Amino acid sequence: MPAPLAVNSDHNLVHDWLGPQFARLHPLLQALHLQGGLLRGPVDIVFGKGLSGLVGRRLAAKLGVPTEVAPHTLAVHIRPGADGLHWDRCFDGKHWFRSLFVPRGYWPSGYWIEQSGAIVLELGVEVIEGGWHWQTRAVRLGRLTLPRWCLPRTRAHKRIVDGRYQFSVAISVPLLGVVLTYSGSLAADTLPASV
Template sequence: MTETAVSTWFGQGFAQLHPLLQDLHRHGGRLHGPVQIRTGRGVGGWIGRRLARKLDVPVDESRAHTLEVTIYHADGLLHWDRRFDDAHRFPSTFRPSGQWPTGYWIEDASAIALLLQVDVVDGGWYWCCIGAQRGALRLPAWLLPRSNAYKRIEQGRYRFSVSFTLPVLGELLAYEGSLEAGTAVT
């Protein structure tokens, strides 16, 4: 059985993930399909569009978008390379800290790294942001936009959702879709 940063971090809890998520996180893979991208209204939308530019997420809501995600393991890290519309690239690396269920992942995607715990619900993987860090400076979760993110399997497809909100301002940015699995990545 192939061990990866994800299977090692989860330990016995890895078996709680849906078998297709287990396979994806043992062998890597490419996921692709249509996505919906939204930004909020008013000030929340303005902040959401700025956030989208920093993450290289397209914000043209007048047309359909596609997403391809390449997932693989290297050097003890989980890598996610997202590509929107065959042009906009948003890579992340996830470094494990501790072990599930009390440990977390450190997602490096920009100048600020997110600290993300994981809940497993009905075989799905649900992220819970517990803070962020910029270099040695640690930021508590209450200073950050609220995020809601998950990945789960629905009807054999990889269903995901990522959204960011702020109190009073509401939704800033959200993207979600249902992706088909492609080839494994070694």
């Protein structure tokens, strides 16, 4: 496993990790990753049908994503820190889903680590048409690397459309298909000092 990227206050984790690819990101995504920010807006949450929906709702509950099919709002506070890239998502002002992305190595062979409980994701990045697209490289349960055929698949991206931050996350499970999707179009907000 590559060592964590060294943090230098004169540099930015995302900029340093992506190297020349950073310039291919849309300027608003560049600014978001250099300075951090707060995004807000409506979000759609969709679950699979039948057993897929049951699994999706259980997964959503573990992640802090609302399990009710209703209009929802999302606030996302993104901030680079000495320990990694923080993404603190708050659905409806009460459901929290916090992530810390820790870089390993450098683009293109490097990846980011995201850990939720015992599940550890190794995520690569592709910059496509100015957007950031996550690529799942490996999933571990504790120290056990899961075989590729049984991996949950996550399709996730963020991009800029008409000045707004459009994102989508879709999680599918082998044999069940898509169990949970959440997506939205968020606007940049001023960042209160208390966030």
